[in-house]
Amino acid sequence: MKGPEASEYRIARLRDRLADEEISELGVRIDMRGGYVHLWGTVSTAACRTEILRIAETELGGLPVRADLTVACATVPERPEELE
Amino acid sequence: MIRVAAVGDIHLSPDSRGLLRPAWETLGDCADMLLLAGDLTRHGTLEEAEVVAAEIKGLPVPVVAVLGNHDYHSDLQDDVTSVLERAGATVLEGGGTVLDVDGTRVGIAGTKGFGGGFAGRSAGEFGEPEMKAFVRYSRRCAADLARSLLELRDRRCEVRIALTHFSPVPDTLAGEPPEIYPFLGSYLLAEAIDESEADLAVHGHAHLGTEHGMTAGGVKVRNVAQPVIGHAFAVYHLPVDLRIDVPAVG
Numbered sequence: 001m002k003g004p005e006a007s008e009y010r011i012a013r014l015r016d017r018l019a020d021e022e023i024s025e026l027g028v029r030i031d032m033r034g035g036y037v038h039l040w041g042t043v044s045t046a047a048c049r050t051e052i053l054r055i056a057e058t059e060l061g062g063l064p065v066r067a068d069l070t071v072a073c074a075t076v077p078e079r080p081e082e083l084e
Numbered sequence: 085m086i087r088v089a090a091v092g093d094i095h096l097s098p099d100s101r102g103l104l105r106p107a108w109e110t111l112g113d114c115a116d117m118l119l120l121a122g123d124l125t126r127h128g129t130l131e132e133a134e135v136v137a138a139e140i141k142g143l144p145v146p147v148v149a150v151l152g153n154h155d156y157h158s159d160l161q162d163d164v165t166s167v168l169e170r171a172g173a174t175v176l177e178g179g180g181t182v183l184d185v186d187g188t189r190v191g192i193a194g195t196k197g198f199g200g201g202f203a204g205r206s207a208g209e210f211g212e213p214e215m216k217a218f219v220r221y222s223r224r225c226a227a228d229l230a231r232s233l234l235e236l237r238d239r240r241c242e243v244r245i246a247l248t249h250f251s252p253v254p255d256t257l258a259g260e261p262p263e264i265y266p267f268l269g270s271y272l273l274a275e276a277i278d279e280s281e282a283d284l285a286v287h288g289h290a291h292l293g294t295e296h297g298m299t300a301g302g303v304k305v306r307n308v309a310q311p312v313i314g315h316a317f318a319v320y321h322l323p324v325d326l327r328i329d330v331p332a333v334g
C-alpha cells in the first residue's frame with residue numbers, strides 16, 4: 001500500500017513504538033509536513049536521541065525525515081522564580 | 085520565604101547514571117527541599133529505581149516524591165517506592181508530609197493523579213466498566229489530595245504544596261497535541277487544590293507543555309517536567325503567609 005494513508009499508519013506505529021517499551025519517550029512530536037516526517041522535542045540523553053532516530057528509520061521505511069531533537073539539560077537553573 | 089526545588093520526568097535508566105547528581109548536590113545552597121513530580125524511571129524497573137536512589141541518596145535537602153505512570157509500567161510501584169524510601173525520599177500517594185524549614189511548617193500533599201480531562205470536556209463515570217474504573221480512579225486520587233491538603237492545614241502548616249504527576253490544569257499543557265489533553269490531567273485535581281486552598285501546585289507528565297499555569301481559584305501551577313524547565317530542577321521562592329488560619333467549625 002502506498003500514498004498518504006500508508007504513511008499515516010507508519011507514523012502512528014512509530015508513535016506507539018516510541019511510547020512503548022523501548023524508549024518511552026513521550027516528549028517527541030511526530031508530524032507530516034510537506035512530504036517530510038518531522039520529529040521534534042526534548043529527550044533525556046544523547047543515546048536516547050540516537051535510538052529514536054534509528055527506530056524512526058526502521059518504522060518509516062524510507063519516508064524522508066527531518067529531526068530537531070534536543071537533549072534535556074541537567075544544569076543548575078540561573079535564578080529562582082519569586083512567587084507572590 | 086520557602087525555597088522549593090522541583091523537577092519531574094527525569095526518566096532515569098542505567099545509561100543516565102550520575103546525570104543529575106552534580107547539579108542536585110548544589111541544592112543545599114539554593115533550596116530547602118527537592119520535590120520529584122513522578123516519571124523518575126523509564127519503565128518502572130527496580131534497576132532503574134536503583135539509579136534514581138543513587139542520585140538522591142544523601143542529598144543536602146529533604147526529598148519528597150510522587151511516582152508517575154512510567155514508574156507503574158512494570159507493576160512494581162510498591163517496590164520502586166521502597167527503593168526510593170530506602171534512599172531517604174518520602175514517597176507520597178494520597179498522603180502528606182510536614183517539613184520544618186527554619187521553624188516554618190511546610191506541608192506537601194502528593195498523588196500521582198490521573199487523566200480524565202478538563203472542565204466541560206472531561207470523561208464521565210458512565211458506560212463500560214473500564215470507563216467507570218478510569219474515572220473512579222481519577223476521582224479517588226483527587227479526593228485523597230483534597231483530604232491530605234486539609235489535614236496539613238489542621239496540622240498547622242503555614243505553607244502547603246500539592247505535588248502530582250498528572251496536571252490539574254490545561255494551561256501548562258500548551259504545546260501538547262489537544263487530542264491527548266484528557267490523558268494528561270484532570271480538572272478534579274484543580275478542584276481539590278482550590279477547595280483546600282493550597283499555596284502552590286507542582287506537576288510533571290506533559291513534556292511538551294509549558295511551565296506556568298493557574299487554577300480557577302488562583303493557585304499557581306508549575307509544570308516541572310525536565311524537558312519543560314530545561315534544567316536539573318527549577319526553584320520557586322514562596323512567601324510565608326503570616327495570617328493565622330482558624331480551621332472552620334463543622
Ligand SMILES: [Fe+2]
Binds near residue numbers: 154291
Ligand atoms: Fe514523563
Ligand SMILES: [Fe+2]
Binds near residue numbers: 152154249288289290
Ligand atoms: Fe508521565
